[in-house]
Amino acid sequence: MPKFVDGYLSYLLAAASERVSREFHRQLRPYGLSVANWRVLATLSDGDALSVGALARIVLFQQPTLTKLLARMAKARLVELRADPADRRRTLVRISAAGRKKVRPLLGMAKAHERACLASYSAAEVAKVKAILEDLLRRSETR
Amino acid sequence: MPKFVDGYLSYLLAAASERVSREFHRQLRPYGLSVANWRVLATLSDGDALSVGALARIVLFQQPTLTKLLARMAKARLVELRADPADRRRTLVRISAAGRKKVRPLLGMAKAHERACLASYSAAEVAKVKAILEDLLRRSETR
DNA sequence: GCGTATTATATGCCGTTTCATGCAATCGGA
DNA sequence: TCCGATTGCATGAAACGGCATATAATACGC
Numbered sequence: 001m002p003k004f005v006d007g008y009l010s011y012l013l014a015a016a017s018e019r020v021s022r023e024f025h026r027q028l029r030p031y032g033l034s035v036a037n038w039r040v041l042a043t044l045s046d047g048d049a050l051s052v053g054a055l056a057r058i059v060l061f062q063q064p065t066l067t068k069l070l071a072r073m074a075k076a077r078l079v080e081l082r083a084d085p086a087d088r089r090r091t092l093v094r095i096s097a098a099g100r101k102k103v104r105p106l107l108g109m110a111k112a113h114e115r116a117c118l119a120s121y122s123a124a125e126v127a128k129v130k131a132i133l134e135d136l137l138r139r140s141e142t143r
Numbered sequence: 144m145p146k147f148v149d150g151y152l153s154y155l156l157a158a159a160s161e162r163v164s165r166e167f168h169r170q171l172r173p174y175g176l177s178v179a180n181w182r183v184l185a186t187l188s189d190g191d192a193l194s195v196g197a198l199a200r201i202v203l204f205q206q207p208t209l210t211k212l213l214a215r216m217a218k219a220r221l222v223e224l225r226a227d228p229a230d231r232r233r234t235l236v237r238i239s240a241a242g243r244k245k246v247r248p249l250l251g252m253a254k255a256h257e258r259a260c261l262a263s264y265s266a267a268e269v270a271k272v273k274a275i276l277e278d279l280l281r282r283s284e285t286r
Numbered sequence: 287g288c289g290t291a292t293t294a295t296a297t298g299c300c301g302t303t304t305c306a307t308g309c310a311a312t313c314g315g316a
Numbered sequence: 317t318c319c320g321a322t323t324g325c326a327t328g329a330a331a332c333g334g335c336a337t338a339t340a341a342t343a344c345g346c
Contacts, residue, residue: 005186005201009257010163012276017156018203019283024153036332043148052295058148060161065333067296072332089294089341114152117279125275132272133155136260140162179302196324208303210326215302232311232324292343303332313322 024113031102036061036069041078041103042110044095051090078102167256174249179204179212184221184246185253187238194233221245 005011025035033041039059044050050058056066070093073079078099084090095103118126148154168178176184182202187193193201199209213236216222221242227233238246261269 005182007273007277008253009260009273010160010167010253011182012273012280013156013160013163015203016276016279017153017160019280020153020156023283039148039154053293060158062334063295064297064335068332071296084294087294087342091295110151110153117152117283120282121275125271128268129272129275130150130152130155132264132268133159134150136159137155137162139263140166140260194324195326205304206325207305207327211302214326230312230324234325288346290344292341294341295339297336297338299335299337301332301334304330306328308327309325311322311324314320316318 020113020117023117024110027109027113028106031106033102033106037073037078038103038106040066040069040073040093041095041099042107044079044093045100045103045107047095047100049092049094051084051092053090055093073099163256163260166260167253170252170256171249174245176245176249180216180221181246181249183209183212183216183236184238184242185250187222187236188243188246188250190238190243192235192237194227194235196233198236216242 021035024038028035028038036059040055043055043058052066052070053063056063059066061069070079070081074081077096080094080096081091082094084092121129164178167181171178171181179202183198186198186201195209195213196206199206202209204212213222213224217224220239223237223239224234225237227235264272
């Protein structure tokens with residue numbers, strides 16, 4: 001009995017995303033990190049400070065959600081928050097030393113997980129899929 | 144400053160999924176349906192009854208989340224719940240007449256939205272991406 | 287420079303999700 | 317057929333997210 005959702009783009013994307021990230025989530029749990037924590041730390045792992053809004057757009061959270069998440073992460077000493085001296089409306093977020101230490105082993109695990117997921121596809125196939133996903137994102141930015 | 148997430152499969156999937164479904168969500172709001180309601184109704188729209196667990200696997204919700212969602216939807220008369228006579232542990236879920244009426248126009252809108260998202264790709268490109276997403280799902284079932 | 291519009295973040299309230307667990311029905315082996 | 321294991325769903329407490337809105341800083345037109 002085929003369901004409406006079968007083959008429906010939105011569903012395929014949601015299902016694939018859910019599966020892939022849930023699998024990785026299982027690897028994250030021993031480290032005491034949620035997927036949300038992971039995304040924030042991974043995004044900040046290069047050391048640059050970002051404003052709350054810029055970070056929210058990258059990690060796909062609404063701004064109030066991220067503000068509250070950051071408050072919890074700051075309390076856990078994973079990130080540091082400070083007002084932007086150049087524009088005091090802004091709050092800059094930076095990863096802490098503890099956050100960096102916590103996220104470092106996970107960066108490699110994430111890449112390994114991706115390789116495992118994609119192992120049976122050719123480089124061309126992977127590139128094609130990623131290109132279309134990136135293109136979908138670019139196009140939807142203006143909508 | 145490229146971020147870790149750039150080009151990362153899990154991120155691309157999450158971002159593409161989020162964008163596509165958020166756009167459709169805006170179209171859903173006038174109908175008073177959340178994305179969760181929509182997924183349940185769309186899945187049940189062919190008339191078949193499903194158990195709570197089977198439905199949860201399809202719509203990608205955890206079982207307790209779906210149980211509570213279904214309770215709300217049953218109160219709103221969108222679905223009907225009854226014990227499975229063949230296995231009384233199971234609860235069968237079926238769409239109601241009101242639910243069917245509510246979801247019918249949305250099925251066409253969903254297909255139109257998908258066409259709009261994919262308009263600039265060839266049929267072969269679309270087929271390729273969907274095939275890989277479906278394959279990713281199948282493979283991850285056993286993991 | 288003044289008042290208004292705009293941008294950036296924080297907050298409050300409330301509904302929802304999650305995790306752990308409970309309870310009941312069914313299964314399966316001896 | 318009995319009993320432990322398993323399966324399926326429900327539930328309670330606590331954490332979380334979403335929406336609307338408040339607050340504060342900056343930009344902009346005159």
